[in-house]
Amino acid sequence: MNGEQYEPGYRAINPMSKVPALKHGDVVVTEAAAICTYLADAFPQAGLNVPIDDPRRGVYLKWLFFGPSCIEPAITDHAFPRKEEPRRGMLGYGDFDRVMDVVAKAVEPGPYLLGEQFTAADVIIGSNLRWGMMFDLIPKRSEFVAYVGRLEKRPALQRAVAKDQELAAA
Numbered sequence: 792m793n794g795e796q797y798e799p800g801y802r803a804i805n806p807m808s809k810v811p812a813l814k815h816g817d818v819v820v821t822e823a824a825a826i827c828t829y830l831a832d833a834f835p836q837a838g839l840n841v842p843i844d845d846p847r848r849g850v851y852l853k854w855l856f857f858g859p860s861c862i863e864p865a866i867t868d869h870a871f872p873r874k875e876e877p878r879r880g881m882l883g884y885g886d887f888d889r890v891m892d893v894v895a896k897a898v899e900p901g902p903y904l905l906g907e908q909f910t911a912a913d914v915i916i917g918s919n920l921r922w923g924m925m926f927d928l929i930p931k932r933s934e935f936v937a938y939v940g941r942l943e944k945r946p947a948l949q950r951a952v953a954k955d956q957e958l959a960a961a
């Protein structure tokens with residue numbers, strides 16, 4: 792909020808002046824979904840990735856990319872409509888309602904996007920949906936509410952929320 796992301800020190804880390812950014816040894820990774828993918832692969836013992844030779848890897852990668860390439864721009868365009876209606880075929884996400892329907896269908900069977908295994912893809916899609924509902928940017932569909940409710944029961948999410956609250960209080 793103080794604009795430090797625009798200063799040369801942070802620009803050297805991420806020329807986009809965006810957070811988050813991760814430094815792991817000499818490796819710098821930016822873009823939230825890339826960071827999650829990188830960490831899940833770097834620490835497979837955590838069980839958050841789908842290995843490269845697993846046939847579920849394709850679906851796993853699809854959801855990791857779907858957050859930043861479809862859900863986030865769909866939410867932003869919906870919240871701040873463009874002056875001129877863009878052609879559906881030119882928008883990578885198509886249209887907002889289709890994105891919501893596709894995600895609702897994917898999270899409904901549960902407990903997670905890939906079934907019993909919680910993966911980095913749930914971190915991305917889960918945070919899109921949790922944040923989207925929190926700020927009334929997406930509809931509170933029963934599928935979303937149930938999925939986010941399952942995520943909120945996870946101790947890891949509870950620890951992360953507590954850390955955010957500590958930071959906000961400070």
Ligand SMILES: N[C@@H](CCC(=O)N[C@@H](CS)C(=O)NCC(=O)O)C(=O)O
Binds near residue numbers: 810823824859
């Ligand atoms: N495409 C980026 C977007 C990140 C993003 O928009 N971050 C916001 C905070 S949530 C930010 O850094 N805003 C600061 C600014 O643009 O000045 C990603 O997925 O990591």
